[in-house]
Amino acid sequence: xxxxxxxxxxxxxxxxxxxxxxxxxxxxxxxxxxxxxxxxxxxxxxxxxxxxxxxxxxxxxxxxxxxxxxxxxxxxxxxxxxxxxxxxxxxxxxxxxxxxxxxxxxxxxxxxxxxxxxxxxxxxxxxxxxxxxxxxxxxxxxxxxxxxxxxxxxxxxxxxxxxxxxxxxxxxxxxxxxxxxxxxxxxxxxxxxxxxxxxxxxxxxxxxxxxxxxxxxxxxxxxxxxxxxxx
Amino acid sequence: xxxxxxxxxxxxxxxxxxxxxxxxxxxxxxxxxxxxxxxxxxxxxxxxxxxxxxxxxxxxxxxxxxxxxxxxxxxxxxxxxxxxxxxxxxxxxxxxxxxxxxxxxxxxxxxxxxxxxxxxxxxxxxxxxxxxxxxxxxxxxxxxxxxxxxxxxxxxxxxxxxxxxxxxxxxxxxxxxxxxxxxxxxxxxxxxxxxxxxxxxxxxxxxxxxxxxxxxxxxxxxxxxxxxxxxxxxxxxxxxxxxxxxxxxxxxxxxxxxxxxx
Amino acid sequence: xxxxxxxxxxxxxxxxxxxxxxxxxxxxxxxxxxxxxxxxxxxxxxxxxxxxxxxxxxxxxxxxxxxxxxxxxxxxxxxxxxxxxxxxxxxxxxxxxxxxxxxxxxxxxxxxxxxxxxxxxxxxxxxxxxxxxxxxxxxxxxxxxxxxxxxxxxxxxxxxxxxxxxxxxxxxxxxxxxxxxxxxxxxxxxxxxxxxxxxxxxxxxxxxxxxxxxxxxxxxxxxxxxxxxxxxxxxxxxxxxxxxxxxxxxxxxxxxxxxxxxxxxxxxxxxxxxxxxxxxxxxxxxxx
Numbered sequence: 001x002x003x004x005x006x007x008x009x010x011x012x013x014x015x016x017x018x019x020x021x022x023x024x025x026x027x028x029x030x031x032x033x034x035x036x037x038x039x040x041x042x043x044x045x046x047x048x049x050x051x052x053x054x055x056x057x058x059x060x061x062x063x064x065x066x067x068x069x070x071x072x073x074x075x076x077x078x079x080x081x082x083x084x085x086x087x088x089x090x091x092x093x094x095x096x097x098x099x100x101x102x103x104x105x106x107x108x109x110x111x112x113x114x115x116x117x118x119x120x121x122x123x124x125x126x127x128x129x130x131x132x133x134x135x136x137x138x139x140x141x142x143x144x145x146x147x148x149x150x151x152x153x154x155x156x157x158x159x160x161x162x163x164x165x166x167x168x169x170x171x172x173x174x175x176x177x178x179x180x181x182x183x184x185x186x187x188x189x190x191x192x193x194x195x196x197x198x199x200x201x202x203x204x205x206x207x208x209x210x211x212x213x214x215x216x217x218x219x220x221x222x223x224x225x226x227x228x229x230x231x
Numbered sequence: 232x233x234x235x236x237x238x239x240x241x242x243x244x245x246x247x248x249x250x251x252x253x254x255x256x257x258x259x260x261x262x263x264x265x266x267x268x269x270x271x272x273x274x275x276x277x278x279x280x281x282x283x284x285x286x287x288x289x290x291x292x293x294x295x296x297x298x299x300x301x302x303x304x305x306x307x308x309x310x311x312x313x314x315x316x317x318x319x320x321x322x323x324x325x326x327x328x329x330x331x332x333x334x335x336x337x338x339x340x341x342x343x344x345x346x347x348x349x350x351x352x353x354x355x356x357x358x359x360x361x362x363x364x365x366x367x368x369x370x371x372x373x374x375x376x377x378x379x380x381x382x383x384x385x386x387x388x389x390x391x392x393x394x395x396x397x398x399x400x401x402x403x404x405x406x407x408x409x410x411x412x413x414x415x416x417x418x419x420x421x422x423x424x425x426x427x428x429x430x431x432x433x434x435x436x437x438x439x440x441x442x443x444x445x446x447x448x449x450x451x452x453x454x455x456x457x458x459x460x461x462x463x464x465x466x467x468x469x470x471x472x473x474x475x476x477x478x479x480x481x482x483x484x485x486x487x488x489x490x491x492x493x
Numbered sequence: 494x495x496x497x498x499x500x501x502x503x504x505x506x507x508x509x510x511x512x513x514x515x516x517x518x519x520x521x522x523x524x525x526x527x528x529x530x531x532x533x534x535x536x537x538x539x540x541x542x543x544x545x546x547x548x549x550x551x552x553x554x555x556x557x558x559x560x561x562x563x564x565x566x567x568x569x570x571x572x573x574x575x576x577x578x579x580x581x582x583x584x585x586x587x588x589x590x591x592x593x594x595x596x597x598x599x600x601x602x603x604x605x606x607x608x609x610x611x612x613x614x615x616x617x618x619x620x621x622x623x624x625x626x627x628x629x630x631x632x633x634x635x636x637x638x639x640x641x642x643x644x645x646x647x648x649x650x651x652x653x654x655x656x657x658x659x660x661x662x663x664x665x666x667x668x669x670x671x672x673x674x675x676x677x678x679x680x681x682x683x684x685x686x687x688x689x690x691x692x693x694x695x696x697x698x699x700x701x702x703x704x705x706x707x708x709x710x711x712x713x714x715x716x717x718x719x720x721x722x723x724x725x726x727x728x729x730x731x732x733x734x735x736x737x738x739x740x741x742x743x744x745x746x747x748x749x750x751x752x753x754x755x756x757x758x759x760x761x762x763x764x765x766x767x768x769x770x771x772x773x774x775x776x777x778x779x780x781x
Contacts, residue, residue, distance in 0.1 A: 345649050
């Protein structure tokens with residue numbers, strides 16, 4: 001479902017003397033349907049970078065990123081948007097929302113984008129929020145005022161609202177208590193069971209052990225060269 | 232690849248559009264395709280050429296070179312080579328233009344209902360009750376209380392005027408909407424509400440839109456794609472979140488890093 | 494030198510005006526610009542109508558001039574005398590006997606016939622003016638047949654008053670093409686515009702426009718499907734001649750608020766009374 005081949009990435013900071021910083025080279029990765037692969041490596045090694053490249057948020061310098069039949073590395077913006085709507089889900093570490101939208105609608109949004117009627121989408125969102133222990137009195141409020149943990153759970157609810165065939169999860173259990181962590185891990189297992197291909201970053205060893213079928217260490221893709229000075 | 236939401240012909244194809252002001256460049260060699268349902272943001276600072284570009288696209292200015300090909304019911308046609316009656320009819324039906332200052336896009340001496348109903352009457356609506364019903368419906372959709380239908384826009388706040396302008400433009404279901412700084416001049420909280428409204432309408436109506444703004448937060452929320460302009464040229468374009476999070480061009484990097492974090 | 498050229502204007506000017514008239518007749522309802530001349534009365538006093546009449550008159554014509562339907566008001570008298578002096582034409586108050594009728598703000602009640610010319614005095618020829626002040630824009634709207642704004646005006650009337658409140662200068666569509674302002678005639682007169690055997694000419698002196706309705710032109714008053722046009726008048730009969738279907742003037746007769754309704758068309762009312770018809774007041778007098 002997800003296949004990364006020979007992927008490389010370089011950041012060029014023009015406003016810092018055009019320093020070119022290679023951060024990844026020759027990355028290879030596959031995730032099959034029903035599989036959960038965990039990315040490991042030290043902080044700053046490139047786990048989030050790789051995930052963002054698969055999401056299409058970062059440009060690839062070279063290589064290919066196949067999600068289903070789409071090569072994200074070379075796809076047109078509208079193809080990536082279509083992919084993100086129906087096929088590829090992403091739960092990042094930060095909840096980014098339009099201000100003033102109620103939590104229930106934030107979570108229902110992915111379903112509405114696919115044409116699901118409002119009633120049905122909201123009902124499904126409600127069930128997810130309930131599972132993740134977000135009290136009903138908060139559903140009509142914008143999540144921008146919630147605590148970190150509450151925001152994270154809203155983020156996860158939104159990520160799981162639609163049954164994406166491929167999912168990218170960046171630290172989904174961070175800042176969660178034991179009960180909620182358990183819920184999230186269950187959600188991941190349910191997704192695996194329905195055939196989703198999941199790529200995840202888990203700092204929590206226990207979570208990793210529980211849901212990941214394989215681990216990939218991104219340190220293997222770090223270029224072993226000193227930072228290149230401007231020519 | 233799932234292509235059911237993607238058609239083969241772009242809604243708008245712009246080819247090497249150029250506008251000069253004597254020796255100075257307004258905008259130069261701008262080319263892009265816009266697809267149905269896509270929202271394109273054009274950002275840049277003052278003098279970048281973004282407003283000139285929008286004016287050329289919408290037919291308010293005549294460019295010196297280039298083509299603007301719109302996918303009409305009769306097939307793709309270069310708007311710049313249309314006759315004036317055809318262009319005017321286009322701008323009343325399939326196109327819409329939301330001005331930065333709502334006073335430029337409304338008839339201040341006409342009631343809210345009359346403002347919204349005008350485009351309907353212009354295409355032949357002749358049933359008063361029907362026009363009024365549709366106007367009431369649209370006022371509701373832009374969150375203006377129905378009992379304000381007989382008030383003049385001069386009695387509305389800036390945010391309400393802007394929402395009225397949007398209703399007036401969208402009532403005939405255009406396919407392409409041009410917006411010039413749609414939230415400029417509005418309070419921050421009012422902006423948020425308007426952006427949310429626009430997102431909903433764009434999605435509901437399957438609109439394509441071209442939004443010119445200097446505000447990166449607005450494009451992040453509204454636009455699927457982003458074009459960055461500097462001194463009349465397009466320096467970078469691509470998926471909005473990609474251009475904002477992984478900018479390639481030096482100017483884009485400068486622009487993104489200059490945004491104040493609240 | 495005390496002699497005037499026939500009908501005051503020089504021959505070249507009359508020729509220019511006739512050309513404008515012909516153009517207007519060829520394109521019914523279309524406003525033709527013309528070079529309006531300085532006349533011996535100020536703008537706002539019928540200079541447009543006078544110039545059109547002057548261009549049309551021949552020595553054999555018989556002229557009638559009415560102002561709000563009356564032959565004997567100051568303006569009607571002045572203009573009639575003007576043409577008597579400068580053209581020497583015969584004058585009349587009887588509608589049926591006139592060949593040229595110049596009118597301010599009314600159409601005579603007595604039906605017109607082929608061969609008659611009705612000349613209207615027009616203050617503002619542009620029906621869209623109050624909603625769109627730019628001349629450049631209104632010209633485009635006419636040429637591109639963009640008349641949505643005209644219905645906006647009617648919509649606003651209904652929204653504000655519950656019905657179309659425009660009671661005079663009610664806009665019409667001519668032969669399905671041009672929207673025209675019929676001059677400030679009461680809307681009661683609008684139906685007479687359509688399929689009229691006479692030639693109808695409209696002159697606006699200050700605004701410098703001439704337009705025309707050739708005989709038997711189809712003219713429709715604008716309205717909405719659910720608010721159809723109604724040619725309304727005061728729901729009374731004429732108190733002098735008893736006519737039930739003529740346009741009435743309301744006249745206050747004393748300080749106690751008594752009023753009477755009389756035909757605005759003085760010639761029509763008098764000829765009815767001469768024929769023996771009587772209204773409420775005439776019958777009262779006869780009884781006393």
